[in-house]
Amino acid sequence: MTTIASNLQAVRESIAASAASIGRNADEIALLAVSKTFPVEAIREAFSAGQRRFAESYVQEALPKIETLKGLGIEWHFIGPIQANKTRPIAQNFAWVHSVDRLKIAERLSDQRPAGMPPLQVCLQVNISGEASKSGAAPNEVLEFAKGMAMLPNLSLRGLMAVPAPGNDKASQRAAFAELRRLYEMLKGEGLSLDTLSMGMSDDYPSAIAEGATIVRIGSAIFGRRNYMERKA
Numbered sequence: 001m002t003t004i005a006s007n008l009q010a011v012r013e014s015i016a017a018s019a020a021s022i023g024r025n026a027d028e029i030a031l032l033a034v035s036k037t038f039p040v041e042a043i044r045e046a047f048s049a050g051q052r053r054f055a056e057s058y059v060q061e062a063l064p065k066i067e068t069l070k071g072l073g074i075e076w077h078f079i080g081p082i083q084a085n086k087t088r089p090i091a092q093n094f095a096w097v098h099s100v101d102r103l104k105i106a107e108r109l110s111d112q113r114p115a116g117m118p119p120l121q122v123c124l125q126v127n128i129s130g131e132a133s134k135s136g137a138a139p140n141e142v143l144e145f146a147k148g149m150a151m152l153p154n155l156s157l158r159g160l161m162a163v164p165a166p167g168n169d170k171a172s173q174r175a176a177f178a179e180l181r182r183l184y185e186m187l188k189g190e191g192l193s194l195d196t197l198s199m200g201m202s203d204d205y206p207s208a209i210a211e212g213a214t215i216v217r218i219g220s221a222i223f224g225r226r227n228y229m230e231r232k233a
């Protein structure tokens with residue numbers, strides 16, 4: 001078995017164990033393989049081991065990979081920061097976008113989604129940790145943004161996404177994920193029909209699963225360390 005295949009198996013088993021430990025069904029938790037900075041060969045290896053959902057963070061890097069691998073039937077998710085001048089290729093090439101954090105971006109994605117494609121599946125990214133440098137809508141903007149996004153014709157608003165501040169303390173990891181979950185429940189209480197909490201990365205996904213994650217976004221635990229500087233979008 002290749003390293004990627006055995007890493008994938010270990011992550012799947014760990015997701016199942018985290019789910020079982022709090023009485024959740026592991027089938028409710030989708031594993032998204034974050035392939036940013038890794039070559040198409042790595043994606044092919046994970047695909048051969050049964051992985052079908054992959055995520056990228058940089059449009060320039062993603063487009064040639066998507067082109068090379070078209071025909072495999074990969075479901076591509078965009079999870080990186082979105083500049084207004086990059087919305088068109090995102091709307092044309094991805095099935096999901098997790099990182100929508102402004103109405104203007106949502107409107108552009110809806111306008112630019114090609115006719116004949118299914119609606120773009122989107123999450124509203126929330127800045128849970130309140131770090132000024134971070135992407136994401138402020139918690140007090142979430143209701144207004146989500147209502148606006150839910151009305152756009154070519155988007156399907158599925159839920160919320162967050163990237164909390166990194167840290168190994170389980171209690172603070174869980175507190176951040178619980179805050180995202182609270183906002184998600186609030187939106188559902190306001191009548192929005194949502195089913196997705198996109199939260200949890202290689203270092204904190206057991207905590208995210210304990211707080212209700214339905215999609216975990218895992219990169220380094222599958223593909224290894226990203227050993228070159230991440231580019232800007």
Ligand SMILES: *Cc1c(COP(=O)(O)O)cnc(C)c1O
Pocket residue numbers: 034036057079080163201202203217218219220221
């Ligand atoms: C890179 C990235 C991930 C994956 O991070 P790992 O720590 O490698 O699992 C998940 N979500 C987002 C938004 C990312 O940018």
